[in-house]
Amino acid sequence: MCDGFVRKYAWDIPGNDILSSPVQQPDYTSCCLQCQATYGCSAFTYSVSSQQCRSKTSMGSGGNSSVDTITGYNPNMCYGFIRKDAWDIPGNDILSSPVKQPDYASCCLQCQATYGCFAFTYSPSSHQCWPKTSMRSGGNSTGDTITGYNQNMCSGFVRKDGWNIPDNDILPSPIQQPDYASCCSQCQATSECVAFTYSPSSHECSMKTSMGSGENSTGDSITGYNPNICGGFVRKDAWNIPGNDILSSPVQQPDYASCCSICQATYGCGAFTYSPTSYGCFLKTSIGGAGHSTADTISGYNRECFGPLLGNTVYSAENLNKTRLISKGLLDD
Structure with a gap:
């Protein structure tokens, strides 16, 4: 016997080994004790014939049938996921109905094996397991439900380590969050938040209206941003703006938001077009004749400058920036 571990006969867990080679143990219980004494061990496999004991960080992809091997796992732990008791996440379900799982760890395993989870x-009373795309609004307290989440990931946001976004803060001061995923969830629940920065050392979470005029490398901060949104710019899918290019050739950017950020950092840029297939980012002085339909291209334009000014007017850099200042109330018309 081994307190706190579920025993599964004729089952093996490939991979996720803590040690480079197995240790010899006389029986299942001794192997379990080895796991309990090993930091980060939440599961193990034991071979009765060879007496090999392998400590594991997790159950991984769930394992497979094996006549000679016995698996043991902690039903209340899941490597890489934060457990939050008496907490529920409404909505964001991947499946139309829950799946049945015997315990928290098995539900976590279901999530790890499900794309986008x-x-x-997990409900211990009903054994219902709901895989989710994200924490979104953060959830709410509930007596019967346990929540698990990956602290290092956030659905729909691009993560950039060692990177900071100065300024463009929504709040006058940062809020405290325990991890990157929680900071991202806070951003998703906050109106106009399309990016954020998080400091693992101070736990400070700063929500942003945009990626702004660029970013800078920093050791401690992690940046997350929505690659499909850019604060202050109107997005128009399947649309191209011909001409009015600032540069003689496009710059390469990984996504729409990054192209928008380059535009915001470039003097005289009030619009841009971006190709998701070629990653080409074309910076524009204006929207010109408003453009035309095209399958591959996404256009973005500054709503403050061009929202009321759609037409053929081409603005100089000076006039464009003057328009921006007027729209923000920083300059008299």
Whole structure:
């Protein structure tokens, strides 16, 4: 016997080994004790014939049938996921109905094996397991439900380590959050938040209206941003703006939001077009004749400058920036 571990006969867990080679143990219980004494061990496999004991960080992809091997796992732990008791995440379900799982760890395993799952909720009384795409609004307190979430991931946001976004803060001061995923969830629940920065050392979470005029490398901060949104710019899918290019050739950017950020950092840029297939980012002085339909291209334009000014007017850099200042109330018309 081994207190706190579930025993599964004729089952093996490939991979996720803590040690480079197995240790010899006389029986299942001794192997379990080895796991309990090993930091980060939440599961193990034991071979009765060879007496090999392998400590594991997790159950991984769930394992497979094996006549000679016995698996043991902690039903209340899941490597890489934060457990939050008496907490529920409404909505964001991947499946139309819950799946049945015997315990928290098995539900977590279901999430890890499900594409796009970054969080889950589990009910010990009903054994219902709900894989989720994200924490979104953060959830709420509930007596029967346990939540698990990946602290290092957030659905729909691009993560950039060692990177900071100065300024463009929504709040006058940062808020405290325990991890990157929680900071991202706070951003998703906050109106106009399309990016954020998080400091693992101070736990400070700063929500942003945009990626702004660029970013800078920093050791401690992690940046997350929505690659499909850019604060202050209107997005128009399947649309191209011909001409009015600032540069003689496009710059390469990984996504729409990054192209928008380059535009915001470039003097005289009030619009841009971006190709998701070629990653080409074309910076524009204006929207010109408003453009035309095209399958591959996404256009973005500054709503403050061009929202009321759609037409053929081409603005100089000076006039464009003057328009921006007027729209923000920083300059008299």
